[in-house]
Structures are given as structure tokens and as C-alpha cells.
Amino acid sequence: MNKKLISFILTGFLVFSSSINIFGNSIINQKESEINLSKGVKYKNIYTFTEDGIQNVNLVVIDLNDPNVKLDILFNKDGFTKRQKVSDMVKNEDNVLAAINGDFFSMSNPSFSLGPIVKDGKVLSNPHYEVNKYASFLKDIDNNIFLTYLKPDVSISNTTTNNTINIAAINKPSQYFANIVVYTNEYIKNSPGANDTYYDLCEVVVEDNVVKEVRYGQPSIPIPENGYIIVAGGNNGLVLRDNFNVGDEIKINSTFNLDYNNIDLALGGGSLILKDGEIYPPTQKVKGKSQRSAVGITPDNKLILFTVDGRLSNVIGMDENDVAHYMKSLGCKDAMLFDGGGSTELIVKNDIVNTLVGGKERPIVNSLAIKNIGEKGDFSNIEAYLDKNFGYVGDEFKINIGTFDSDYNPINIPIDDINFDISGIEGSFDKNVFIPTSGGKGTITVSYEGEKVSIPIDIVEKQNTDSNLVENLPEDGFNIAFLGDMSIKNNRLLDKLIHVKYKKELEKNSDTVVFIGNLNSNFESNLNKTKSSFKKSYSSNIVDNNLIISLDSSNGGFYKIKGQWDFLKNSLDTSLDNIFIVLNSKDSLKLKDEIETFKKTLYEKGFEKNIYVIYKGNEFSQIVEGNVRYISIPDYKNVYKDDFLNDYKYLLINIKDDEIKYTYKNILDK
Numbered sequence: 001m002n003k004k005l006i007s008f009i010l011t012g013f014l015v016f017s018s019s020i021n022i023f024g025n026s027i028i029n030q031k032e033s034e035i036n037l038s039k040g041v042k043y044k045n046i047y048t049f050t051e052d053g054i055q056n057v058n059l060v061v062i063d064l065n066d067p068n069v070k071l072d073i074l075f076n077k078d079g080f081t082k083r084q085k086v087s088d089m090v091k092n093e094d095n096v097l098a099a100i101n102g103d104f105f106s107m108s109n110p111s112f113s114l115g116p117i118v119k120d121g122k123v124l125s126n127p128h129y130e131v132n133k134y135a136s137f138l139k140d141i142d143n144n145i146f147l148t149y150l151k152p153d154v155s156i157s158n159t160t161t162n163n164t165i166n167i168a169a170i171n172k173p174s175q176y177f178a179n180i181v182v183y184t185n186e187y188i189k190n191s192p193g194a195n196d197t198y199y200d201l202c203e204v205v206v207e208d209n210v211v212k213e214v215r216y217g218q219p220s221i222p223i224p225e226n227g228y229i230i231v232a233g234g235n236n237g238l239v240l241r242d243n244f245n246v247g248d249e250i251k252i253n254s255t256f257n258l259d260y261n262n263i264d265l266a267l268g269g270g271s272l273i274l275k276d277g278e279i280y281p282p283t284q285k286v287k288g289k290s291q292r293s294a295v296g297i298t299p300d301n302k303l304i305l306f307t308v309d310g311r312l313s314n315v316i317g318m319d320e321n322d323v324a325h326y327m328k329s330l331g332c333k334d335a336m337l338f339d340g341g342g343s344t345e346l347i348v349k350n351d352i353v354n355t356l357v358g359g360k361e362r363p364i365v366n367s368l369a370i371k372n373i374g375e376k377g378d379f380s381n382i383e384a385y386l387d388k389n390f391g392y393v394g395d396e397f398k399i400n401i402g403t404f405d406s407d408y409n410p411i412n413i414p415i416d417d418i419n420f421d422i423s424g425i426e427g428s429f430d431k432n433v434f435i436p437t438s439g440g441k442g443t444i445t446v447s448y449e450g451e452k453v454s455i456p457i458d459i460v461e462k463q464n465t466d467s468n469l470v471e472n473l474p475e476d477g478f479n480i481a482f483l484g485d486m487s488i489k490n491n492r493l494l495d496k497l498i499h500v501k502y503k504k505e506l507e508k509n510s511d512t513v514v515f516i517g518n519l520n521s522n523f524e525s526n527l528n529k530t531k532s533s534f535k536k537s538y539s540s541n542i543v544d545n546n547l548i549i550s551l552d553s554s555n556g557g558f559y560k561i562k563g564q565w566d567f568l569k570n571s572l573d574t575s576l577d578n579i580f581i582v583l584n585s586k587d588s589l590k591l592k593d594e595i596e597t598f599k600k601t602l603y604e605k606g607f608e609k610n611i612y613v614i615y616k617g618n619e620f621s622q623i624v625e626g627n628v629r630y631i632s633i634p635d636y637k638n639v640y641k642d643d644f645l646n647d648y649k650y651l652l653i654n655i656k657d658d659e660i661k662y663t664y665k666n667i668l669d670k
Helices: 087-089 232-243 257-261 319-330 493-509 521-526 562-573 593-603
Strands: 011-015 025-039 041-050 053-063 069-074 096-102 118-120 122-125 136-140 145-148 154-160 163-166 181-183 203-207 210-216 227-234 250-252 263-268 272-273 292-297 302-308 334-337 346-348 365-371 379-386 389-390 396-406 419-425 429-431 431-434 440-448 451-460 478-483 512-516 531-532 540-542 546-551 578-583 609-617 623-625 628-634 649-656 659-666
Touching: 025 257, 025 365, 025 379, 025 396, 041 562, 041 593, 053 203, 069 263, 087 365, 096 292, 096 302, 118 232, 145 292, 145 334, 163 232, 163 623, 210 232, 227 232, 227 257, 250 257, 250 429, 250 440, 250 451, 272 319, 292 319, 302 319, 302 628, 319 334, 334 521, 365 546, 379 440, 379 451, 379 609, 389 593, 396 419, 419 429, 419 546, 431 451, 431 578, 451 593, 478 546, 493 521, 493 649, 512 578, 512 609, 531 540, 531 546, 546 562, 562 593, 593 609, 593 628, 609 659, 628 649
Parallel strands: 389 451, 478 512, 512 531, 546 578, 578 609, 609 628
Antiparallel strands: 011 025, 025 041, 041 053, 053 302, 069 365, 096 346, 096 365, 118 122, 118 263, 136 145, 136 263, 154 163, 154 250, 181 227, 203 210, 203 227, 272 334, 292 302, 292 334, 379 396, 396 431, 419 440, 429 431, 440 451, 478 649, 540 546, 623 628, 649 659
């Protein structure tokens, strides 16, 4: 592969540190990935897991100086009076690299955009009637971007008669047709037409800026593609009838041709949040932290599309001020919000990359699309990346492919023509989906016509059997006993007698005893043995050159206790070879992302350390994941399972030199 293009290939990394993001939350895990969509367009994902929850940001960075990049406004081709999902808008277009939801809109039927729409220089909607409340996104023919507040003024000049008439809106319906409105066929295909209710409706048909017909009290007709109709009823209908004649030349005046030159694209949105590199006070606010969409422009003419997830369990979201500071941190000089909440959506290469609330797309009025219009050449380069690079045997891993010509214009290569290979581990491919059948560190190679990309992948194999679990431990070495809560219910005599037996066995077989969340102070205090009791909160203890770490998941997650993840990270950097992690609550981790982070962190550390995770369960059991052992032990009240001689036992671990063995030690003779 051309070395100059290597930098374009996916870069992904895992950061596990105590650094602070711009909102002051301690970072537990941060992953960033970047791929190319074309020479001038990149997609980035920044996933940040903090002590306050998850912040998932998606960005598309567009170099507007690239001649093969084009911005476009998408809407329902049957007329944007009918809202449509962004994914359906994209399906009906060619060469779309990415698309983001656009303007706020009326939920009425018919619907309409609150702000302006200009597509290919044609005005399809005027700015919002409230001045300085809703900002607008403008682009001129030289790819200069303006984020600003516009005046809503719209008028029609009859250049033949030198008359000018103010109108209420373009493609925004007027109730009862009381106001003068312009309709284009991008909004509705046919004029409203007069009926029994609106019998005095006047429609002026304009084509190529010339009046073709003045219709009063007549039925609906198709709206010309290269024109529009002017509609009103009542007194304003008479105004239209009396001021326009067939053959008159007319012109629509709007803020775009009055205040700006050569605007060929415009889209409405929410508040301006950044202006000339400074935070701009919001003029249109949506309370709370939520999912958001925004757009920003940098001094070197790079456009940035932005979404952040929100209104989901354990997901933080952002408010207007958060988004403003984030866009500023990206180097934007100006930025504004688009519609957010349930409308927030970003599509990259036909995939929705943000997380939709409720898992459903909301039909909306319009979206801003990024297209590649370069003339496609022959295949030259290939990129590939995984949707995840860590998982388990049997998981599915999707391989996303990008193929480009020598100018980095994207070209379509059938997936069946691309070759996939795996080394280091075993597995199978179903087109571009890899399913591993063995664990370890592997490499997926994706190739086509001599060009190839190698992608690392870590696969963990789970096993219920463990060679370190033995029936009898060595007679020498250091023994650590682990017990759960030894509390007795109802103060039963039988339980007291069994406790006596436990104490005798522990004093005979163990060098030290570790209690996990022990609540029976009497049992603990009467035990004549070195012991450690791990209850709530997090802590650590060194026992005979073995590190014992206690973690608290009582609130459903380590991250909910400030400083606990930093403590774990620092503890894992120990010079000691053996690490025993005790989970001192029966509550399990509730957040999937935290479980993955925890297990991946231990998996990677397990290549250099012996790691045992001991947690509270309902039985004695074990699972080996890579080189990490997860051992479940029950509290005393859950030990007995109707087999008196075999059920009463505890976990006993033997450390001898570099070897660790363990057993579930019975306290009663068989």
C-alpha cells in the first residue's frame, strides 16, 4: 500500500487513565476511532466512559476546500410537507457519504421547516418569523460558510408594473389561506385549489419568473418544476387577482438576495452557540442534558458535523453550553445547534452511528448531506476496520470496508470479491462478518487486488474447567481462605455448631482468612487466625507478597463510587505477581460498557500477572477467561444445598513459588 495513504487507515486506541475531560469528569476508559469516507471527509467516534456515565460523540470532518466534496439538502422527494426518516432520504440519493438531521419543524400536518431552506440556489423556505431566535446555516457558491441570524422578510416584486407585495412565507402553510404564501413543487406537487370551503382561493402560477396564469376559484393543478404558485384566499386573494396578470415578470425578494450574495444552500437550526471563537449565549434553549446535533466551522474551512448520545440509561448527554465548549475544543470558530432530542441522527456510509432513543428513527423535514462528486477511477486503496476489536469466542465481528481510487474517491467493490483471512486464532467468515472459534490474539487480513489491511483482534475463550482447580492442595506453600457473609439466621443451634467446625478447619488449613462482606462480627472476632475483612468501599491489602484488592459494586457499578476506577488502575500497576480481586457486594455490574472495560483491562493485565476475581454468587463455581479466573463463592446462608457432608465448604487458595492451586474445601469428613 502507498505509504502516504497509511495515515488514512483506521486509528483506534484504548486509553485507561485518570485524565480529565473538558467537563471535569474522571475518565475511566476512552476509545477513539477515525476512518476516511473520501479524501476530504473523515468520520470520528469518541467514546468516553467517565465516573458520571458515558459520553458518546460522533463527528464528520469535511474539508470544504476539496473540489470533490459537495453539501446538499435532503428531504422527501414526494414533497417535504411529508416528513421522512433520514435513512430513507439517503437511500434516494447517490454518492452520499454522511447525513445529519437538520432544522426544527412543525409537527402539524402538513409539516414544514421552521427555518430557511435553499437548495441549489432556489429558496424553498424563508427564515423563522422570530428574529434572532433560530440561527441559520448558509453556504455560498465559493463554499464560504455563514452561521447567523436572518431576517424573515419576503416579498414579491412585479417588475412589469413596479409593484411589490409582502408575503407571509415560502412553503409554510397559512391557516384558512388568510395570508399570501408561495408554494414550490419541492413542498407539495399540486396546488391547494379552491373548494366549497375556500371557494375564493386565488392562485398565481409562475414559471421561469413569468406569470402563466391567474386562477381564481379554480381546482388544483400541478405546480411547475421551474416555478411556483402564489396562493391566498379572502381579501389577500383579491390582492393577488388585482396585482398580477399573465405575462408579468416577477421576482421573489428574500434575505438571501437582499443581504447575501450567491447563497446556494441554506438550512435552519437552533441557537448559535459559538461566534468568532467565543461562547455565544443561547437564544433558543432546550432544558437539560440530552442528545444533540450541531455543526461548526474552523478557521481553515473545515466543516464539522456533531452528534452526542443522551436520554439513555447511564448516558450523560449535553446541554447547549456543553456542546459549545466541545465544539470550541475541536477548533471551531463558529457553531450552531440543529434540532436535537429524538430528531438527533447521523448516518455514515448508510449506517446510523449514533444511538437513537427508543431505537427508532423520527421522521423529520430535512437533513444536511455530504456527497462525493469526484469522477471515479480504478481501484487503488482499501481500508478496513472492526466494529469492535475485543470479544469472546462465538461473538460476531463486523468488518467495515472502504475502497478508493488513487484520488481517494470511494468506489464500490462487491463484498464477495474481497478476500478475508485470519491468523493467530481460528474462526470463519460469513462475507464481512468474522466469528472466532478459539481465543487469543489474532490478525484479520482484508485484501483486494494486491492491496491489504491487517487488523488486530483479541478473543477471549471462556472455560468452566480449570487445571488450577484441584481436589487436594500441596502440603506446603501459603494458603488463603475466602469466605462470604457468615451470618446466621434465627440464631439456630445447628448453625452455631457448624460455625465451630468452620473455625477449626480454617485455623488448621489456612495461613490467613479473607471475608467478603462479612456481617458476623462474632465469628470473625473469635477466629484465631490472621484475617482481612472487606466490606463496603474499596481498599487493598498485601498478604505474603500477594495483593488483595477489594472493590465495591453495591450501587450496580464501580464507576458510581468516585475514585474507585483510579484506585483499581493504580493497584494493577503493582510489582507483585499475584492479584486477588474481591467484589465485596453481591450486586453485579449493571452497565455493559463497564463490564467490558473491566474484563478487557484484566485480560490485558493477565498476560503478565496471575489474576483471580472472587465474587459473591449462589454456588461454588469458576470460569476462566483468558488467563483471568472468576470464582464464585456463596454466603453461608446459601451454602447448604441438601447434601450435608458436601455442601459446607469454603474457597482455599494455595500459593507456592510461581504456582497457584485452589480447591473448595469441605469442613466435614465424608
